[in-house]
Amino acid sequence: MRVSLTPNLQVLIIYNPTAGQSPNFKNTLDRVANLWRDLGWQVQIAATTAPGDATTKAQTAAQAGYNAVVAAGGDGTVNEVMNGLVGTETALGVLPLGTVNIWAREMGLSMDMLKAAESIAKSELTKIDVGMAGNRHFLLMAGIGFDAAVTATVRSDEKKILGAIAYVKQAIQIAWNFRGVRLKLRVDGKRVRGKILMVIIGNSQLYGGVVKFTAHATIDDGLLDVCVIKGRGMLSAPRRLISIFARHYNRDPLVQYYQAKQVEIRNKRGKHLPVQVDGDYLGTTPMSFRVVPDSLWIMVPPNADRSLWRSVEG
Numbered sequence: 001m002r003v004s005l006t007p008n009l010q011v012l013i014i015y016n017p018t019a020g021q022s023p024n025f026k027n028t029l030d031r032v033a034n035l036w037r038d039l040g041w042q043v044q045i046a047a048t049t050a051p052g053d054a055t056t057k058a059q060t061a062a063q064a065g066y067n068a069v070v071a072a073g074g075d076g077t078v079n080e081v082m083n084g085l086v087g088t089e090t091a092l093g094v095l096p097l098g099t100v101n102i103w104a105r106e107m108g109l110s111m112d113m114l115k116a117a118e119s120i121a122k123s124e125l126t127k128i129d130v131g132m133a134g135n136r137h138f139l140l141m142a143g144i145g146f147d148a149a150v151t152a153t154v155r156s157d158e159k160k161i162l163g164a165i166a167y168v169k170q171a172i173q174i175a176w177n178f179r180g181v182r183l184k185l186r187v188d189g190k191r192v193r194g195k196i197l198m199v200i201i202g203n204s205q206l207y208g209g210v211v212k213f214t215a216h217a218t219i220d221d222g223l224l225d226v227c228v229i230k231g232r233g234m235l236s237a238p239r240r241l242i243s244i245f246a247r248h249y250n251r252d253p254l255v256q257y258y259q260a261k262q263v264e265i266r267n268k269r270g271k272h273l274p275v276q277v278d279g280d281y282l283g284t285t286p287m288s289f290r291v292v293p294d295s296l297w298i299m300v301p302p303n304a305d306r307s308l309w310r311s312v313e314g
């Protein structure tokens with residue numbers, strides 16, 4: 001079900017002053033706020049002061065009856081805001097201020113903030129599923145293995161200077177020594193065996209702004225999409241990537257694709273893998289993952305990727 005925005009929308013913009021590469025975006029945010037005020041919206045702006053602050057601020061806004069909280073930052077900030085909004089009546093919006101901005105891309109937003117703000121003003125509201133990793137919600141995906149090892153070690157000062165290239169540089173450095181690990185996977189009770197390089201558990205589709213590991217994922221189907229990539233080491237990764245780009249899941253025996261409500265990853269013989277959610281390091285296996293259906297209101301701009309919905313009502 002899609003719902004139109006009310007004319008006197010109450011909106012809180014929560015921004016992360018440390019996000020992305022641009023040093024001074026407060027002026028642009030003020031212009032965005034004025035653009036929305038001209039439409040009759042009541043708009044407040046609040047800066048985060050530390051990691052985790054966006055979750056507390058979003059929770060407080062939901063309790064105070066705000067209609068929407070717009071996360072202005074990268075996907076880490078979007079994740080923190082949505083963790084404060086799941087299960088409330090307050091909708092999540094996004095303004096792309098981070099390094100990669102995957103959710104903003106999924107929502108079809110321009111990377112130009114004022115153009116993005118104009119699109120957001122034409123949004124509708126709808127409810128979607130989110131994922132849960134341990135006790136943390138995720139909007140995009142959880143990554144287990146190689147990508148989480150990269151996320152855990154990429155330096156924030158390099159991200160400021162190099163942007164997304166900092167991830168590529170770190171991936172190349174880690175790839176040489178990264179080995180697949182035998183873990184115990186259960187996907188809706190089904191046992192999955194083999195040496196695991198990486199598992200992507202996707203609520204949505206886009207990964208890193210370039211590739212879709214979970215290309216069949218929709219955000220209203222009550223399921224998570226699971227892409228399991230197996231192998232001894234990263235030398236085999238380019239072949240696996242070709243299979244994923246061509247969507248030859250399951251035709252390549254080392255790339256398996258599932259849709260499930262729940263995924264359990266247990267360690268074997270003391271071996272474990274790191275876990276990231278929505279691009280931020282979370283911890284290590286063992287960990288449980290599950291879908292939380294129909295639990296988050298979001299603002300859907302007109303150019304949002306329609307393939308993210310199983311059914312779009314007109």
Ligand SMILES: Nc1ncnc2c1ncn2[C@@H]1O[C@H](COP(=O)(O)OP(=O)(O)OP(=O)(O)O)[C@@H](O)[C@H]1O
Binds near residue numbers: 048076
């Ligand atoms: N005021 C703050 N000071 C320090 N860290 C913060 C602050 N506010 C938020 N953070 C942390 O910064 C992390 C990264 O932020 P965010 O994802 O928004 O930007 P980014 O890293 O530039 O973008 P991307 O996620 O696209 O790489 C968040 O996970 C959050 O915990």
